[in-house]
Amino acid sequence: MDLLERYLQAVGQYLPQETREDVLAELRVNLLAEMDARADEMERPLTESEAAAILKAHGRPMVVAARYLPQHSLIGPAVFPFYLLTLRKGAPLVVLIYFVARVATFVFSPSAGAFVASIATSFAQLVPVLLLFWGAVTMTFAILEFAHTQTGQCASWNAWDPAKLPPLAHPKKEKSLASRIADLVLHCLWILYVLAVPQHPYLILGPGVLFLTKLSAGFAPMWRLFYVTFIIVLLAQLGIKLMALARGNHRSEQPLELFTNLLGLVPAGLLAFNKVYFVPTGSAANLHALAQINYWTNVGFRIGLVVVVLNLLVESWQYLRRAVPAERLAF
Amino acid sequence: MNANSDNGMFESLRLELRRGCLIVAVLAQLRDEHYGYTLRKALADQGLAIEESTLYPLLRRLETQGLLKSEWREEDKRNKRFYRLSPEGEAILAQLLAEWNGINESLHKILKDGKKR
Numbered sequence: 001m002d003l004l005e006r007y008l009q010a011v012g013q014y015l016p017q018e019t020r021e022d023v024l025a026e027l028r029v030n031l032l033a034e035m036d037a038r039a040d041e042m043e044r045p046l047t048e049s050e051a052a053a054i055l056k057a058h059g060r061p062m063v064v065a066a067r068y069l070p071q072h073s074l075i076g077p078a079v080f081p082f083y084l085l086t087l088r089k090g091a092p093l094v095v096l097i098y099f100v101a102r103v104a105t106f107v108f109s110p111s112a113g114a115f116v117a118s119i120a121t122s123f124a125q126l127v128p129v130l131l132l133f134w135g136a137v138t139m140t141f142a143i144l145e146f147a148h149t150q151t152g153q154c155a156s157w158n159a160w161d162p163a164k165l166p167p168l169a170h171p172k173k174e175k176s177l178a179s180r181i182a183d184l185v186l187h188c189l190w191i192l193y194v195l196a197v198p199q200h201p202y203l204i205l206g207p208g209v210l211f212l213t214k215l216s217a218g219f220a221p222m223w224r225l226f227y228v229t230f231i232i233v234l235l236a237q238l239g240i241k242l243m244a245l246a247r248g249n250h251r252s253e254q255p256l257e258l259f260t261n262l263l264g265l266v267p268a269g270l271l272a273f274n275k276v277y278f279v280p281t282g283s284a285a286n287l288h289a290l291a292q293i294n295y296w297t298n299v300g301f302r303i304g305l306v307v308v309v310l311n312l313l314v315e316s317w318q319y320l321r322r323a324v325p326a327e328r329l330a331f
Numbered sequence: 332m333n334a335n336s337d338n339g340m341f342e343s344l345r346l347e348l349r350r351g352c353l354i355v356a357v358l359a360q361l362r363d364e365h366y367g368y369t370l371r372k373a374l375a376d377q378g379l380a381i382e383e384s385t386l387y388p389l390l391r392r393l394e395t396q397g398l399l400k401s402e403w404r405e406e407d408k409r410n411k412r413f414y415r416l417s418p419e420g421e422a423i424l425a426q427l428l429a430e431w432n433g434i435n436e437s438l439h440k441i442l443k444d445g446k447k448r
Contacts, residue, residue: 026412029410029411030383033369
């Protein structure tokens, strides 16, 4: 019976001191009775391996001991739905606040290299921020669960008013044919306007053209590259709008729109990463004023890039929420 | 859905169905005094086999809840812990049996109605 005593000793390791002796004494009697009954059936004493088989069937010592302990859960079924809801609603908010807080770093970083590094660092640092959020929410709900089990009060968790339910959501209406044609016409006009800009810079800068002339400054070569990429994006958008109009089907339009918005990051990035937008055209140029203009223009474009990226993230998330079943997006 | 997942689902539903019934069966069987092993054997003899590792902790839990009372006593030269239904346990068992019969009747009615259609 050495094996039985070793088994009981192993179970006892996981039991609290105050109940250990009592539980083990009862377990010993029950297991001995089981072994005796088996020996009676076989009309001979049990071998070591037959006794081991009975103990094995009874269960692993740690698991057996755990069944004698009070059952606790970190977050029980009454509180769990609220815990999950807080995580699901809170996580996007935390991400938004985090990125807004990082905008200042993006905008005022000294160089394009540092700017890219700053974006990479921000994404890397988002992981511990989310882990911290998850940990804090889990701890809060574990405390609430503890209080809930101690007091046994759950009235406030279940208190709700049906009158406060949100109104019935109406499915988003598809754009009418007239509105899509109008959209297409406006887009064509916008392309014509952009095409006219190189010959008539005042269309973009307005009276700022006179100011540049006064400063003896002109456009830097980077604007040519920007202009070409911008026109490509506009033409891609025009193609999508024409395709959607021809098919009469709005469904495939959205992912393509998202794609062109992603393409739009290229010209936006070109503007944000360049630092020289205006160059002197004569010896009378006020270089200090020009440097200031270039600096603040760069800051403006960086803010613009952040807004474009955030907008793209929001649009992508909204598209995924509609296109992908909710349970696949749930965490 | 393959046979494995079917079996898994059946097993999980079967355990869920049995969980509540086991408590009623244990309380009912303990109208007569038993210690752990003989209780398990008595239940098994009547077609309700329960694993030792489930039954023995359950007895202690029911005792903590006041539904059972126990005493250590020597029998066949061994000290054994005998359990019996407490007065509170008897009252609860009566209520549980009434509930069980109600569920049983409803289920029979539902099944009968289903057959008629």
